[in-house]
Amino acid sequence: MSECIFxxxxxxxxxxxxxxxxxxxxxxxxxxxxxxxxxxxxxRKHIPNLLGVGEEDEALGGHLMRxxxxxxxxxxxxxxxxxxxxxxxxxxxxxxxxxHLHVLGGRGLGWPPG
Ligand code: 5GP
Ligand code: ZN
Numbered sequence: 001m002s003e004c005i006f007x008x009x010x011x012x013x014x015x016x017x018x019x020x021x022x023x024x025x026x027x028x029x030x031x032x033x034x035x036x037x038x039x040x041x042x043x044r045k046h047i048p049n050l051l052g053v054g055e056e057d058e059a060l061g062g063h064l065m066r067x068x069x070x071x072x073x074x075x076x077x078x079x080x081x082x083x084x085x086x087x088x089x090x091x092x093x094x095x096x097x098x099x100h101l102h103v104l105g106g107r108g109l110g111w112p113p114g
Contacts, residue, residue: 036106077105
């Protein structure tokens with residue numbers, strides 16, 4: 001069994017509030033939401049972060065972005081606005097080493113981010 005918590009969520013062995021899944025991607029609610037809508041979109045494939053997206057993953061990267069937009073629409077924040085964030089390594093505060101796109105919305109989001 002993988003030690004990676006997001007691999008475990010993708011496999012269904014760690015519970016999560018899944019809002020979308022297909023053969024390549026899973027989207028679920030963040031356990032510690034920072035906005036009224038806070039979803040995470042992950043590939044089923046274990047890739048540590050965006051730096052690990054290789055040429056062979058280009059279609060997968062595009063798919064993750066489309067899933068992020070689809071779940072934002074379904075949660076009703078597409079028109080009001082939302083943010084897609086990928087934290088990469090220490091200075092960005094990446095805490096889970098499995099690629100994930102944060103989808104944040106439902107309130108005004110400050111810029112620049114902290
Ligand atoms: P990062 O800080 O790596 O960009 O984001 C990791 C995110 O994963 C955090 O927002 C954190 O709340 C979320 N998270 C960590 N562990 C779990 C978990 O077991 N379940 C869910 N649903 N979210 C998690
Ligand atoms: Zn993983």
